[in-house]
Amino acid sequence: MSFFDTSIEFLKGVGPQRAALIQKELNIFTYGDLIQRYPFRYEDRTRFYSISEVNDEMPFVQIKGRITKMELIGEGFKKRLVGHFTDGQGTLELVWFQGINWTLEKIKPGIDYVVFGKPNRFGSKYSIAHPEIEPVTQKNQGPAFLQPVYSITEKLRARHVDSKFLSKLIKDVLQLAQPHIRETLPVTLLTKQRLISKKEALLHIHFPQSHESLAAAQQRLKFEELFYIQLRLLKLKLVRQEKFKGISFTDVTLLTDFYNNHLPFALTDAQKRVIKEIYADMKSGRQMNRLLQGDVGSGKTIVGFICMLVAIGGGTQAALMAPTEILAQQHYANLKKYADKMNFPIALLTGSVKKKDRRPIHESLENGSLKILIGTHALLEEGVRFHKLGLSIIDEQHRFGVAQRSKLWQKNTDIYPHVLVMTATPIPRTLAMTLYGDLEISSIDELPKGRKPIKTIHRFDSHRLQVNGFLKEQIHTGRQVYVVYPLIDESEKLDLKHLMDGYESISRAFPDIAISILHGKMKPDAKDYEMKRFAKGETKIMVATTVIEVGVDVPNASVMVIENAERFGLSQLHQLRGRVGRGADQSYCILMTDYKLGADSKLRIETMVRTNNGFEIAETDLKLRGPGDLMGTQQSGALDLLIADLGKDGPILEQARAEAREILDNDPELSNPAHQNIKKQIELSRKTVVNWSRIS
Numbered sequence: 001m002s003f004f005d006t007s008i009e010f011l012k013g014v015g016p017q018r019a020a021l022i023q024k025e026l027n028i029f030t031y032g033d034l035i036q037r038y039p040f041r042y043e044d045r046t047r048f049y050s051i052s053e054v055n056d057e058m059p060f061v062q063i064k065g066r067i068t069k070m071e072l073i074g075e076g077f078k079k080r081l082v083g084h085f086t087d088g089q090g091t092l093e094l095v096w097f098q099g100i101n102w103t104l105e106k107i108k109p110g111i112d113y114v115v116f117g118k119p120n121r122f123g124s125k126y127s128i129a130h131p132e133i134e135p136v137t138q139k140n141q142g143p144a145f146l147q148p149v150y151s152i153t154e155k156l157r158a159r160h161v162d163s164k165f166l167s168k169l170i171k172d173v174l175q176l177a178q179p180h181i182r183e184t185l186p187v188t189l190l191t192k193q194r195l196i197s198k199k200e201a202l203l204h205i206h207f208p209q210s211h212e213s214l215a216a217a218q219q220r221l222k223f224e225e226l227f228y229i230q231l232r233l234l235k236l237k238l239v240r241q242e243k244f245k246g247i248s249f250t251d252v253t254l255l256t257d258f259y260n261n262h263l264p265f266a267l268t269d270a271q272k273r274v275i276k277e278i279y280a281d282m283k284s285g286r287q288m289n290r291l292l293q294g295d296v297g298s299g300k301t302i303v304g305f306i307c308m309l310v311a312i313g314g315g316t317q318a319a320l321m322a323p324t325e326i327l328a329q330q331h332y333a334n335l336k337k338y339a340d341k342m343n344f345p346i347a348l349l350t351g352s353v354k355k356k357d358r359r360p361i362h363e364s365l366e367n368g369s370l371k372i373l374i375g376t377h378a379l380l381e382e383g384v385r386f387h388k389l390g391l392s393i394i395d396e397q398h399r400f401g402v403a404q405r406s407k408l409w410q411k412n413t414d415i416y417p418h419v420l421v422m423t424a425t426p427i428p429r430t431l432a433m434t435l436y437g438d439l440e441i442s443s444i445d446e447l448p449k450g451r452k453p454i455k456t457i458h459r460f461d462s463h464r465l466q467v468n469g470f471l472k473e474q475i476h477t478g479r480q481v482y483v484v485y486p487l488i489d490e491s492e493k494l495d496l497k498h499l500m501d502g503y504e505s506i507s508r509a510f511p512d513i514a515i516s517i518l519h520g521k522m523k524p525d526a527k528d529y530e531m532k533r534f535a536k537g538e539t540k541i542m543v544a545t546t547v548i549e550v551g552v553d554v555p556n557a558s559v560m561v562i563e564n565a566e567r568f569g570l571s572q573l574h575q576l577r578g579r580v581g582r583g584a585d586q587s588y589c590i591l592m593t594d595y596k597l598g599a600d601s602k603l604r605i606e607t608m609v610r611t612n613n614g615f616e617i618a619e620t621d622l623k624l625r626g627p628g629d630l631m632g633t634q635q636s637g638a639l640d641l642l643i644a645d646l647g648k649d650g651p652i653l654e655q656a657r658a659e660a661r662e663i664l665d666n667d668p669e670l671s672n673p674a675h676q677n678i679k680k681q682i683e684l685s686r687k688t689v690v691n692w693s694r695i696s
Ligand code: ADP
Pocket: 265, 266, 267, 268, 271, 294, 295, 296, 297, 298, 299, 300, 301, 302, 424, 448, 449, 582
């Protein structure tokens, strides 16, 4: 057991009870956990501001001055205590709404105080509500510093474990830890990247003396964190390439037949390029692990099918796994059209396929007569055994993690199938390098010709009559319309009520028009029935929750109305918009919002209106929300970063990956003595990082 595994219970001032509480509330068990719990922000005590410099963009300011007058203003719950505060040049107001009597007793006019807080502007005047306030002393006159602030819960605060307390514990542990802190990066790398040592970094991340020392500490720790993630991923890739042979497919007879006789349209240049990239992998004799990303509607399905032809032509089978039942059905319907032309048996296997219908699928799969199997997670079940699986396609839309991906390629025991991961939400580069850093990446960055870009429009709820008028017009020219409602309350009952209310008002506004409704609580048969009615054009409006996000493909539906659009994330809005624009007609996406919008919502809506480019949208989304909140990435584990931020630290990530690659290129086994720090670090973390070791 190392020093860093010591329980925090043994720290001065902690003890078993507090330790238990800290464990429960903050997930901090050991000295190591404590040291690695970095401050989430710092209060700038490095300088005093003069009141004339203050503006309301400043998060916190520290000002020296005195109170000229204390004044009670207002009645009842509006009652407040105002201290008129001046530094000799300007004035501002200190305001207390609570603890008025106590403050009146303690804080007196005429004494010099150091005041610290967030300035707010009212008209031309600034005020600070509930400031930290202390008489000027030797101590707060002293050297400048940045005060670390740690996340704390209410429960801890109630037990007097606050940010300052945590800071004190960390100071103590850091002192004890000095002889135990190991350098985790090669010294040559530190020099090359101009990084400070681990020891210094830990000290300055918790107790920075200046903005510069803090920046150096952050740089060093972020680099280290990203470096090790990339090193693991690249190593995983390396091991796989060496260990896992892939079936080498060279027979292109089927492919040629399809190209010459059945191709329903000319492929785009981007489609041709990615097919070449994928084919090169499938021919190489090494197992393919490739991510195919392309915007909604960019034509990934036919690319997938063409790759299946390569696998089938080589005497093997192909599988496609989708995240939802609806999506699996959709893929099945699309691929069946192509498969029928080539006379290949194809089947659909999902959770709702009855037992008696499964047997023939299982049998034909095992004897090899079934060539293509489409499905959901059901494909991963024990009973599903392929005769010889040559290609696994995973359509994941961020929903499967690394671990699940690997399950599908373990379906063959002797030689692993090639794996192609398709994703419809383009992923920003930094995220792709982290989530899929072990994969090669192909991108379809071009839409089929002749598509009219979708027009996206923002309307306030007060324009509803106009919008309805527009919908009527569209329906009269033969088009169909989606109206989508968000999940608002996280309570299914209430969400359903919102949807039903919407459905009712739409029914009233369009009395002579047939309307469908679709939501997650419906039985699969009922969903299917409604979807088919809409797809056939029997109903003109589809009122739905986000279940349609990954589902329906109805080329005639050319208008998408998104209600409460401010409640959706950017990627989700973009996904929803992708449901229209599939036919030859001009399509529209109408984003309905309340009149009042927060800054982030505004930016999301503006971004949607400005661009149809999924890559641009994904970048903005990442910046706005951070990677942890992007659709489905929470489960991935790869993104539980201690300090790095994939939205902001792209440049550091690029460098870290480049360095990791260079090191592995020259020394794949890390046997060079110069790399012993790395080797040791990997061995140590292997014990704790279950996620990764299980896969590699
Ligand atoms: P996605 O990438 O979203 O899965 P799809 O594969 O569903 O896109 O393709 C969207 C639509 O575009 C489908 O109707 C498909 O038949 C059509 N399509 C795909 N490629 C082309 C192309 N090269 N030319 C014309 N239409 C195409």
